[in-house]
Amino acid sequence: MRVVIAEDNALLREGLVLLLTASGHEVVATARAEPEILPALLTHRPDVAVLDVRMPPSFRDEGLRAALAARAQIPDLPVLVLSQYVEQSYASELLGGGAKGVGYLLKDRIGRVDEFLDALERVTSGGTALDPEVVTELMTRRRGTPLDTLTAREREVLHLMAEGRDNTTIAQTLVITERSVSKHIGNVFLKLSLPPTDNGHRRVLAVLAYLNGGR
Amino acid sequence: MRTTIRQARRATVQLAPAVALAFFSILFITVMIITLVGTIAVVAAGLLPETVLLIRRMAGWKRSRVAAWTGREIPEAYLPLRGTLLERIRAALWDACTYADLRWMFAHYLYGFFGLLAIPLWPLGLVVDGLWCGLLRRDAVVLPLLGRLADRDARWSTALLKPPPKALLAERVTVLTETRASAIAAHSAELRRIERDLHDGTQAQLVSLSMRIGLAKRVFDRDPDAARKLLDEAQDQAQAALAELRHVVRGIHPPILTDRGLVGAVRSLAASSGLEVAVEFEGLPDDGPRAPAAVEAAAYFAVAEALTNAAKYSGTDQAEVRLTRLANGLRVRVRDDGRGGAADPATVTDAAERENAGTSSTGGGSGLLGIRRRVAALDGSFSLTSPVGGPTVIEVELPCVW
Numbered sequence: 001m002r003v004v005i006a007e008d009n010a011l012l013r014e015g016l017v018l019l020l021t022a023s024g025h026e027v028v029a030t031a032r033a034e035p036e037i038l039p040a041l042l043t044h045r046p047d048v049a050v051l052d053v054r055m056p057p058s059f060r061d062e063g064l065r066a067a068l069a070a071r072a073q074i075p076d077l078p079v080l081v082l083s084q085y086v087e088q089s090y091a092s093e094l095l096g097g098g099a100k101g102v103g104y105l106l107k108d109r110i111g112r113v114d115e116f117l118d119a120l121e122r123v124t125s126g127g128t129a130l131d132p133e134v135v136t137e138l139m140t141r142r143r144g145t146p147l148d149t150l151t152a153r154e155r156e157v158l159h160l161m162a163e164g165r166d167n168t169t170i171a172q173t174l175v176i177t178e179r180s181v182s183k184h185i186g187n188v189f190l191k192l193s194l195p196p197t198d199n200g201h202r203r204v205l206a207v208l209a210y211l212n213g214g215r
Numbered sequence: 216m217r218t219t220i221r222q223a224r225r226a227t228v229q230l231a232p233a234v235a236l237a238f239f240s241i242l243f244i245t246v247m248i249i250t251l252v253g254t255i256a257v258v259a260a261g262l263l264p265e266t267v268l269l270i271r272r273m274a275g276w277k278r279s280r281v282a283a284w285t286g287r288e289i290p291e292a293y294l295p296l297r298g299t300l301l302e303r304i305r306a307a308l309w310d311a312c313t314y315a316d317l318r319w320m321f322a323h324y325l326y327g328f329f330g331l332l333a334i335p336l337w338p339l340g341l342v343v344d345g346l347w348c349g350l351l352r353r354d355a356v357v358l359p360l361l362g363r364l365a366d367r368d369a370r371w372s373t374a375l376l377k378p379p380p381k382a383l384l385a386e387r388v389t390v391l392t393e394t395r396a397s398a399i400a401a402h403s404a405e406l407r408r409i410e411r412d413l414h415d416g417t418q419a420q421l422v423s424l425s426m427r428i429g430l431a432k433r434v435f436d437r438d439p440d441a442a443r444k445l446l447d448e449a450q451d452q453a454q455a456a457l458a459e460l461r462h463v464v465r466g467i468h469p470p471i472l473t474d475r476g477l478v479g480a481v482r483s484l485a486a487s488s489g490l491e492v493a494v495e496f497e498g499l500p501d502d503g504p505r506a507p508a509a510v511e512a513a514a515y516f517a518v519a520e521a522l523t524n525a526a527k528y529s530g531t532d533q534a535e536v537r538l539t540r541l542a543n544g545l546r547v548r549v550r551d552d553g554r555g556g557a558a559d560p561a562t563v564t565d566a567a568e569r570e571n572a573g574t575s576s577t578g579g580g581s582g583l584l585g586i587r588r589r590v591a592a593l594d595g596s597f598s599l600t601s602p603v604g605g606p607t608v609i610e611v612e613l614p615c616v617w
Contacts, residue, residue, distance in 0.1 A: 137487060141488065
């Protein structure tokens with residue numbers, strides 16, 4: 001796939017280019033500062049954009065703003081936002097309004113190359129990739145809710161669902177069969193009184209909406 | 216003639232020692248006077264601080280009497296008498312407020328006796344007002360004069376006992392010196408903590424990471440499986456080091472504060488607190504001017520700590536955060552309607568604070584202690600009211616120009 005990278009740190013930028021090229025992807029452009037991002041995206045129309053949150057000139061949340069601005073101009077442009085730290089409110093902004101093809105990960109996760117590439121592909125095909133740390137934060141702050149009634153296994157399944165994984169990956173990660181994954185998911189939806197959905201993007205959104213807002 | 220000369224010579228011989236004696240007498244008396252004056256001076260100097268304390272106690276008593284009558288507190292601004300005798304004497308002589316007390320004492324020597332007027336006023340009042348008021352049903356005339364007398368006494372005393380601007384200034388300097396010293400102490404303790412976190416945590420992890428990679432390189436050709444296992448462990452280690460580093464950075468300066476400013480950061484805190492938090496900002500537009508970084512950080516940590524405590528201990532899931540921009544500062548107010556009974560760290564752990572002033576710990580009341588210290592370092596004020604049964608209100612005011 002064709003990728004545009006926006007990252008100001010030369011070391012990380014070159015590393016990302018190397019990693020993506022080595023795994024058969026094409027890096028069509030790189031941006032080193034905020035003003036370069038939007039033109040690069042509009043010119044190259046990539047399959048996915050990988051953006052750093054903090055960029056020059058002011059080193060605040062340019063990457064995030066650029067991602068939102070780009071999606072306003074190129075609807076449903078898949079964006080994977082990388083950050084030195086995760087902030088749950090940023091995740092809400094990115095995923096607001098049921099957005100498709102959005103990822104929000106810690107930079108640390110690049111190190112797990114396979115998982116990172118998997119997340120990138122998921123985002124490119126319209127899925128979601130949410131950093132485990134954000135999900136943990138979302139899940140721990142909801143006390144005194146039906147979440148407490150979930151078993152440990154069901155919580156694990158919910159956690160992975162919220163990260164945006166599909167049933168196959170969940171089964172592999174937890175070393176259980178896909179059948180029991182489906183069973184656990186059914187229980188989770190029942191206990192949280194969510195309407196059952198298919199194994200796709202809508203399910204992730206339903207879970208996130210529950211964790212994010214509804215009590 | 217001869218006899219006369221002999222006589223005179225004898226007389227001279229007789230006189231010479233007398234003159235010498237007179238000379239010695241003068242010397243002796245001078246020395247004695249000096250000794251006497253010196254002794255008196257030393258004794259007086261030794262007594263000076265005690266006398267000043269006595270004056271202060273008298274003035275303090277008068278202040279509290281006047282305050283009881285008028286309902287308005289009269290501030291005090293004394294220099295503390297501490298240290299060696301010489302330091303105490305110097306402090307006593309420099310203290311502008313003590314001079315004000317002395318002035319009041321001399322004045323009071325005269326107007327203090329007005330109180331004696333009460334003695335004739337009472338029988339006179341009883342007779343006159345007894346007739347005027349009791350029989351003729353008119354307003355009392357004489358007895359209310361006693362109240363006027365007390366008013367007058369209070370007014371004069373207030374004016375005279377008020378600390379002069381110089382004394383207030385001196386007290387302000389003392390307070391600033393102390394808070395500045397504690398700010399520097401807090402700052403260096405903070406630096407030590409960061410240094411320790413980086414050395415013991417991140418650095419140690421990086422060393423062990425490098426070691427594992429080295430080992431993996433050694434066994435790479437002989438035993439690829441073992442090398443792979445070592446590399447897996449190395450990666451776990453790297454992730455742990457990164458997580459630790461993020462934690463340290465967050466403790467130094469929360470990144471979201473840089474990104475979004477205080478308003479955005481507090482909104483984010485409220486959203487992730489697990490409570491239903493009503494957030495209000497007064498005079499703080501989203502993209503308005505920003506308070507100094509230290510003030511923003513102190514306000515942020517205060518809100519974070521208050522909300523954490525509310526979520527943990529209050530037993531309610533409702534809280535209220537209000538940030539107000541003042542003419543010369545910032546006010547932070549966090550309130551929850553929980554069960555209350557939170558203890559103010561300043562009153563509970565005062566001794567413990569001095570003991571581990573070097574190690575700022577987190578969690579529970581010591582978290583509040585950290586906030587109190589942070590606020591004090593910025594010359595701000597911190598108050599916690601939490602009666603049993605609630606509500607718990609934490610209010611922080613941070614002076615700043617922006």
